[in-house]
Amino acid sequence: xxxxxxxxxxxxxxxxxxxxxxxxxxxxxxxxxxxxxxxxxxxxxxxxxxxxxxxxxxxxxxxxxxxxxxxxxxxxxxxxxxxxxxxxxxxxxxxxxxxxxxxxxxxxxxxxxxxxxxxxxxxxxxxxxxxxxxxxxxxxxxxxxxxxxxxxxxxxxxxxxxxxxxxxxxxxxxxxxxxxxxxxxxxxxxxxxxxxxxxxxxxxxxxxxxxxxxxxxxxxxxxxxxxxxxxxxxxxxxxxxxxxxxxxxxxxxxxxxxxxxxxxxxxxxxxxxxxxxxxxxxxxxxxxxxxxxxxxxxxxxxxxxxxxxxxxxxxxxxxxxxxxxxxxxxxxxxxxxxxxxxxxxxxxxxxxxxxxxxxxxxxxxxxxxxxxxxxxxxxxxxxxxxxxxxxxxxxxxxxxxxxxxxxxx
Numbered sequence: 001x002x003x004x005x006x007x008x009x010x011x012x013x014x015x016x017x018x019x020x021x022x023x024x025x026x027x028x029x030x031x032x033x034x035x036x037x038x039x040x041x042x043x044x045x046x047x048x049x050x051x052x053x054x055x056x057x058x059x060x061x062x063x064x065x066x067x068x069x070x071x072x073x074x075x076x077x078x079x080x081x082x083x084x085x086x087x088x089x090x091x092x093x094x095x096x097x098x099x100x101x102x103x104x105x106x107x108x109x110x111x112x113x114x115x116x117x118x119x120x121x122x123x124x125x126x127x128x129x130x131x132x133x134x135x136x137x138x139x140x141x142x143x144x145x146x147x148x149x150x151x152x153x154x155x156x157x158x159x160x161x162x163x164x165x166x167x168x169x170x171x172x173x174x175x176x177x178x179x180x181x182x183x184x185x186x187x188x189x190x191x192x193x194x195x196x197x198x199x200x201x202x203x204x205x206x207x208x209x210x211x212x213x214x215x216x217x218x219x220x221x222x223x224x225x226x227x228x229x230x231x232x233x234x235x236x237x238x239x240x241x242x243x244x245x246x247x248x249x250x251x252x253x254x255x256x257x258x259x260x261x262x263x264x265x266x267x268x269x270x271x272x273x274x275x276x277x278x279x280x281x282x283x284x285x286x287x288x289x290x291x292x293x294x295x296x297x298x299x300x301x302x303x304x305x306x307x308x309x310x311x312x313x314x315x316x317x318x319x320x321x322x323x324x325x326x327x328x329x330x331x332x333x334x335x336x337x338x339x340x341x342x343x344x345x346x347x348x349x350x351x352x353x354x355x356x357x358x359x360x361x362x363x364x365x366x367x368x369x370x371x372x373x374x375x376x377x378x379x380x381x382x383x384x385x386x387x388x389x390x391x392x393x394x395x396x397x398x399x400x401x402x403x404x405x406x407x408x409x
Contacts, residue, residue, distance in 0.1 A: 003092040006099050007079055013115040024111050025147040028121045031105040035128030039069070041151045042136045042259060045143040045180040046159030048302050049193065049252040052244055052279050053159055054136045056256035059273035061134050062086055064265050069127035069135040071120075071148070076281050076403050083123045085130050098122040116140050120147040144182020155262060156184045157255050158203065160194040162301040177202030191258050193251045213254045222250050226313055229285055233274075238267050240274040245283050248305040281402045283309055290386060290393055294405065297396040300330055303337035306396060310341040317370075318391040320344045322381050322405070324362065325397040326355040334397065335365040342394060345369050346385055349376035353400045382409040 029036055042057055044050045051072050061068045068086055075081035080089035090098075102121045106113050113121075120140075127135050137153070139146040161177045177199040184190055184203075190210035192203055203210055223232040229245040233253055242253045253274065260270050283306065286292040293310075297303040310319060319342035325331050338345065347363060350356030359374035366372035375381040382405070385393045395405050 003096055006096045009103075010079075010099055010118060011115060013113060013118050021145050022147070022150055024113050025117050025120060025150050027109060027111055028102065028106065028113065028117065029124060029150055031109055032102070032121065032125050036124040036151045038128040039132045040134045041153040042134065042155045042157065043139070043148065043151060043153035043183045043188075044137065044157045044159065045139045045146075045183050046157075046193070047162045047176075047180075047299065048305070049159035049248070049255070050138045052249060052252040052277075052282055053157060053193075053255045053259075054138050055279045056242075056244075056253060056274070056277050057157075057259050058084075058087070058136045059277050060256065060260040060265050060270050061136070061263070063269045063273040063276070067131060067133045069123075069130070069132035070138075071123045071127075071135065072138045073116075073119075073140050074399050076399055077406055081280075082119065083126060085127065085132060090126060094126060095122075098126050101125065114147075117147045139180075139183065142176075142179040142182070144179050146183075149183055152185055153183065153188050155189045155191065155259055157191045157259060158183070158193070159252060159255055160301075161196065161199045162299070173198040174202050178205065181206040189262055191255055191262075193255045211258055213251060213258060216258070217254050220250070220254065222247075224312060229283070230275075238271065240271055242274045243277045244279060246305060246309045248308065281399055286395075286406075291391065292393045292395065294402050295394065295396045296399045296402060297334070297337075298326070298329065298398050300333040300337060303334045303396070306394075307337050307340045310392075310394065314341070314392055316341055316343045319394055320346065320385045320388050320390040320392075321394045321396060322346045322348055322378070322385055322401075323395075323397040324348050324350045324357065324359070324401045326350065326353075326400070327357050327361075328355050331362070331365055336368075338396070339368045343370035344388065344390070345371075346373045346375050346381045348374075348378050348381045348401070350398060350400050350404070351376075356398075356400065378404045379409050 044054050058068050058070045070084045073082055083090040137148050139148050158180050181203050184206040190207050192210050193213045195214045221234040231242040231249050233240045233242055281296045284294040286294045295306045297306045321342040323345055325334055347359035349358045351358045359376045
């Protein structure tokens with residue numbers, strides 16, 4: 001069976017939807033010999049910033065000479081992006097091999113697994129077989145009942161919490177924070193990157209011993225380099241040229257920095273690693289001529305962070321935005337943030353994806369924009385954006401849209 005067929009079969013497990021609970025994954029891991037116990041784990045939860053933080057920790061550990069696995073989601077173009085060892089994506093051959101291993105035990109034990117549970121089990125076994133020393137593990141959703149939460153993590157990092165996935169995690173910051181805090185284990189060190197009092201109160205239910213990044217590093221200086229799109233961060237008398245751009249990336253970097261320091265990684269190694277971090281789809285400079293910036297911005301908080309960055313660089317009349325958003329998101333709030341950095345939008349389609357909308361369906365949110373165009377074909381949408389001759393083209397609203405853009409535009 002080729003990789004395309006394997007992935008088609010793997011995605012079919014999505015029909016079982018999102019299932020909160022650990023019974024399935026615990027049974028799957030037990031049948032595999034509990035591979036998740038064979039390496040040191042850094043577990044990361046949070047509404048936004050998980051991937052940037054995870055990738056920075058990964059870069060620091062690799063630079064220090066460790067064999068490092070990283071698990072993130074979603075992917076932008078290829079499934080392989082989700083599972084990486086020392087920065088190298090899992091091969092098509094290994095996807096097939098590990099899928100068939102997990103499929104066999106799922107059928108043998110009559111487990112009704114979801115797509116994410118299947119993927120998580122494949123990842124745990126792959127990293128064990130490849131002798132990973134560390135695994136940097138990003139939760140899929142929430143924390144307490146996320147399939148990744150069968151690990152006994154050495155360090156738990158919770159980047160921040162805003163309202164997202166309210167249908168599954170709760171409709172207020174405290175309840176959502178309690179779910180994220182479920183990754184905290186007895187004996188694990190805890191790092192948090194948010195000062196919200198409801199968030200702190202929820203974390204305190206799980207542990208009294210945690211490092212609050214915003215308190216510990218409140219006097220850190222930083223400069224946003226608007227030419228190179230890097231963040232120059234000064235801690236003590238040392239400077240870190242962080243390759244991800246934005247004020248919000250300072251907190252992500254500090255979460256990673258504190259994690260690496262807890263693991264005994266030297267400053268000089270972190271300095272080298274900071275310049276090597278690459279994280280697609282997060283203020284990604286896709287092209288310089290014309291200037292094209294790709295950003296998932298799939299919830300209100302992420303859209304607000306994108307607005308912060310763009311407002312430093314451009315006025316709204318210099319920005320045209322190609323956008324589409326999934327139907328279960330707070331579209332009105334996301335559009336409000338987009339209007340804060342762009343007065344011209346091209347609504348395009350994600351109808352080919354579950355929960356996706358056509359451009360026409362987004363027109364009801366067009367009131368505040370100076371100009372709104374519907375173009376469901378993303379390649380044509382890009383051509384129209386270029387024709388407008390604005391200083392920058394932004395593509396945002398969903399990682400599914402970034403995937404379409406990279407493949408079709």
